[in-house]
Amino acid sequence: MKRWLKMTLGAAALLIVGAGAYTAYVYHSVQTAANAMYHPRSIVQPAVISTLAAGGGGRPAVTSNESGTPNPAAISQFKPFTVLVLGVDQRPHDRGRSDTMIVLSVNPAEGTVLMFNIPRDTRTELIGRGREDKINHAFAFGGVDMSIRTVEHFLNHPMDYYVQMNMEGFAKMVDLLGGVAVNNPLDFQYEGHHFAQGSLKLNGTEALSYARMRFDDPRGDLGRNARQRELLKQIVAQAISKEGLLKVKPILQAAGEQIRTDITFDDMTTFLTRIGPSLRQTDMVELKGHGTKINGVYYYIVDDQERQRIRGLMEKHLLTTAISP
Template sequence: MKRILRTLGVILVLGAGGAAYTFYQFYKNVEQTATAIYEPLPELPAAEQQPDPPVQPASTEKKQSEEVPAQQKPISILLFGVDKRGADEGRSDTIIYLASNPALKQTLMFSIPRDTRTQIYGSKKEDKINHAYAFGGMASTVHTVESFLDTPIDYYVKVDMEGFSKIIDSLGGVQVDNTFPFSYEGYRFEKGKIVLDGKKALAYARMRHDDPEGDFGRNKRQQLIIQQLMAKAKQISTVSKLDEVLANIGESVKTNLTFDNMQDLMFHYKSALDQVNVLRINGQGEMLNGIYYYQVSAEERARIKQQIDAVLHGSAENQHS
């Protein structure tokens, strides 16, 4: 009997040691991948910065070293999609703003139409907001959006859409409730609930010209996919897939979120996804010198900022008072 117990003890010790080693290897792999995609937001040269921006631009070093999110701290993230097709250098087709408050168990999400006319940070002229990337990469994009919304942004995540499809595959695909049937890029999307793998989801998110709502319809479909991915991120089983997800995105993603930031988001911000409020930025299309722009009034921008402040600066106590 004692021999049996000793044998069982050795097996348990070896099993525990193997599990600990496996977990350590998993942890190190995730950490290494997170380090590879980490890219601090560079400061624009002083000569290129526009005078008197509406808000203080995001401080790059401060954000990485001093402002690691606490469990209950609201944060804002700019999701930025670059669509690369063939040999082109890519177009900034997707700009999505997220504000999350775990104390309120709320997340605010909205797309900024790519044709929105605004002052481009690092330029002396107004242009389409998605052109900011051409002026100064992510730094110009983030600061331009900050100025447009009159609020600072904590973190950015840039992903090319091909890499986005790999993320979806890593998480087992997504299910969306499609509002109307259409075909695009060789795929058929029927009305109702449909399951999409990465390539189908990419085509589903890209279609615009056959949508009755045009770019707004495409934004809605992109947001549906993002919401499904965030819902999957809440599942405990998804944590075990984090290594695979990060490995698949590889060079497709750049972010100024550190490894510690990612851990905080994974484990402490799930409650903020309990309620995702999706807004639409209202405006009016206008032709200027033969170019189409989406004009957003000062009143509409103030309304959006009020919604942002309600999430970022609100409290659970205020919600119940």
């Protein structure tokens, strides 16, 4: 064999081995970062099952004050699933409150997402606390576990997964994604930033301020919720894009310090590579209610009919069967 051919084959072999080693290193680094984010729920309630109103045979609903039965294998099985996203402003020596509560219903077979906020001032029973209060206080009293159980009771529907994000970490992720594009419905200034009406490209700090502004919005918390849903929609779209997947290592490393979730590394991989790219539509709905003061404290009141309407939308969206893995 000629010397040049041996050298060429040798160089090719070194490149292949080097590429394989680098791929293994990146995979291990990503897995390590994802594992740092993984925090399973510490409270598991016994299942109390009732038949869904929408034709039966669907997901188990929640009865009484107990949680229903979440399906932690839903992603790996390509089944429809729900996610509770908690945006938490944490302070020194204070657990903080879940100032943002967004529920996602994901249907891989249809390639669709249903998304809605639960307003932070919503009055409901805090499960494990034994009294009614603002729903965002559940995190302050009982962390993720009380928040999940309270939301499940409020919606009468189980949450398969949760994602808890420190809002300061949210800004880092936006910067790593190269910013986020939004369509701003109103002109306003907040925390030293001017947000003109129309199409905007926001960096992390700007996106955080954009998500936080409430009192100058004519719709108050509902207006802020709409902006937060739009931000989350755009961030997810960028994260599952080809460009976003190339940045998965630094994003997860940054997220490992700021995010807690019970989604495993394998399920993250399945979502990013198999389910995420097939999502083609996000429908955003609003939880309707009215504000009132009780004993001098402001609450957002959502009546039973409205809760049943939202639950019906979720159940209908989740009824489509799983796609083939």
